[in-house]
Amino acid sequence: MSLWTSPEIEQATNGKATQDFSATGVSIDTRTLKKGEVYIALKGDALDGHDYVDAAFKAGAAAAVVREGFKTATGPLVHVGDTMTALEKLGAAGRARSKAKIIAVTGSAGKTGTKEMLSIVFGALGPTHASKKSFNNHWGVPLSLANLPQDAAYGVFELGMNHAGELANLTQQVRPHIAIITTIEPVHIEFFKSVEAIADAKAEIFSGMKGGTAILPFDNPHFARLKAHAEKAGLKKILSFGEDEDAQSRLIDCALHADSTKVTAEILGERVKYKLNIPGKHIALNSLSALTAVKAAGGSLSVALEALKNSEPVEGRGNRISVAIAEGRPPVTVINESYNANPAAMLAAFEVFAMTAPAPGGRRIAVLGDMLELGKEGPRLHASLANPLLKAKTDLLFCCGPLMDALYQQLPPDWRGGYAKDSQALSALVTAAVKPGDVFLVKGSAGSKMSYVVQALQDMALPHTKAKGTQHAV
Template identity: 50%
Template sequence: MTEPLWTFEALVAAMRGRPTSTAAPAISGISIDSRTVKPGDAFFAIRGDRFDGHDFVGKAAAQGAAVAVIAEDRLSALGRLTIPLVVVGDVLAALESLGRAARARSVAGIAAVTGSVGKTTTKEMLARALAATGPTHFSPASFNNHWGVPLTLARMPADAAYAVFEIGMNHPGEIVPLVQQVRPHVGIITTIEPVHVEFFPDGIEGITRAKAEIFAGIERGGVAILNRDNPQFEPLALMAIDSGVERVLGFGENGDAEARLTAIDLLPDHSSVKADILGREVRFTIGAPGRHLVQNALAVLLAVHILGGDLDLAADSLSGMAAPAGRGAQHVLSLGEGEALLIDESYNANPTSMRAAIAVLAASKPAPGGKRIAVLGDMLELGERSGEMHAGLVEPLTAAGIDRVYCAGRLMQALWSVLPSDMQGQYAETAEELDVILGDAIAGGDVIMVKGSKGSRMTPLVERLTTRFAKPEPDNAGQDPEIEGLA
């Protein structure tokens, strides 16, 4: 029999809550979203910016929640419910307390990942690499904020051998309370770039200090892993030492990096790599394209080694990695005269990730007669230099030999105005307006890359294109192949 994630008694004790009944169901999961509640979950009725979880306790109960955690001031308004309740002063604070209890009972080797770019893919790579050695816990999405981190902690099984957490921020001071909950043995900073610079009047220096907050939570004897090729390596290393981190290691192409890239073959759908990891030669393949993934894979293998994982198994595991949706996932579009390839980079965007995505597009191989097409939406939160940063994309686009560029959004006008006329596809004020335009413009053999900040609405554009040009199901779709073969 599988052990429960939490006994009812341990759940209540961790939160110092007040049960409203004598029922004591075992807890198999933790949820804050009534739409995804599974039987046996504890549902936490968190008040969000747009919704209050207390309004959905009934729905959670109907979907099989074993218990609901609610705020004292909402108890009388909930009426009669069919599941046990645990009453607390503040539901989010209770979730944080449960997360801390999960961390306190854990014997896992724990890593935390932050950085301006590449947090989620690095977390996914590291989780995959550690899972080759032992049971590994990690969040299924970008749960990197004030509710995502404690939720991921609270879901951590007591018997996990490893755990990987993503930690994000938009403003100074946001990382400290999160990393102090996680208390990692290894802290990774992928890179420092001008992201969310709108909220940092002192620019890259302020961003560097904010990311360095991860050092405040690294356990005694722990390790900081930093990008040796990034100009902020030295300031970060000094901040790590000042924070009491005993060991600082670097990754990259720099000759002093402890995880050093020595050879690389970048291909349209994967990369072959040779690296030196603390003096040991490691050869591996990453099953998704992009030099940026190779760079962060060096940090991953270094972290695996530090946490006691099997380096050979970890390296082998990376060949099975596929780019996630919005971060390089590839889709085949079925057109009347053939097929086109769509590269979905729509999850978010900043100047650094834009350049990385453009490099992936440049490495792609259109079919004969096909074009490389970039479809770009606004990059948000760039502050006073936004226009300059958008216009600056003309350089990597031109150098990469991109055939056509389609732009959407007010900020992208800065790029559109400096594009060579032979590269200009079309400009639109919104991503929605590009639907018909792109549908008429793309042709068999093309490779199309779509990217923009989340607020630019490029992800729905990808969804509409993949739906409109979905590959037809074969005529025998849905038939049982074994029964069909008996004929």
């Protein structure tokens, strides 16, 4: 189905097409581009997308949006002054023509997980378009908007930021009807004076709204601050979710299991019970925000809950991998949290880790990489993980990175599994120590590249189990 015709793209971007075409989607990456999509050649710090225009056509691009003067004979082009501006303009045009109810989610942690849940629950209510992966920044947001189908009833967008002012820009593009803030935590704190300043920056999301609804984390110490911002921005409805009795959507009971959670909650006065296939109280709280959005949008909670049964952990944010490493012995379980980390997310992951029992003979082993962008608080925040790890019944700890050194050095010797400067070097120490039945929690900021350790553990699978594909996510 056509998403954009060449005259529409010309009009939106102020560009000039070399010939007529129509495109089924918009892509900025030739590695993931699908046949029929229009490719926009962006110039980054290291690479220039214009060098990949021929690759885009090879992958089946319908056309390429390029800077004036760029030539290739391989396919239709749209010449524009600046390709990044063209992407933003196409995003704006996508938003302008849409009749969808727009839901945006931001927060210091849990954006992508909540976005995925929103995508599932709204998907059950009507045609829904959601941002892919963590496409939440200056290119991810306009790209997601440019891909918003005209017939979508709901649009779900993740908005992220590392600096003040960024969210104001993104929310002007998205213009949400409903905005969720998952939580406020000291994440990217090196770019801010205080956690209050982070709350203020997250509250910028309201500045792109005309009236509309805010859904805010009641239990967070910065709730009142967020609420004041929402009031000042003139939002019509300010709703809250949390554990506190006074939260409008309230977590009443939460039975935590190693791989699931049974939730009893009241969503804006409606009592519900449901099971999530993603463990952790923090995830249960995120789900409350998503269900509150459904109810605020006038959707049916029972339809949403039925759909929520299909939720599952996002890759790298708690998905479990079972690896058979020895014949007739219990497999190793890997909790893959390699996508991201910050102090709040670490604590949340430890709680789930504590509930995951090793098989007989196995141990609970944490493999942790640096939490980045914490500024001068970094070493202290790393060292402060020692007690929570102990409470989580961790048997052994492996660490890498300069910041994790602060934690590793203060551990009693029998807790120390090994330390290496980076995750690749650490992988060798971890794989040398593995025993059947072990449970691994692998976590660190994306920049710490802890996925190397996950991959190294997966590579230990017995060859025939690999062949049969028994290394499934559990």
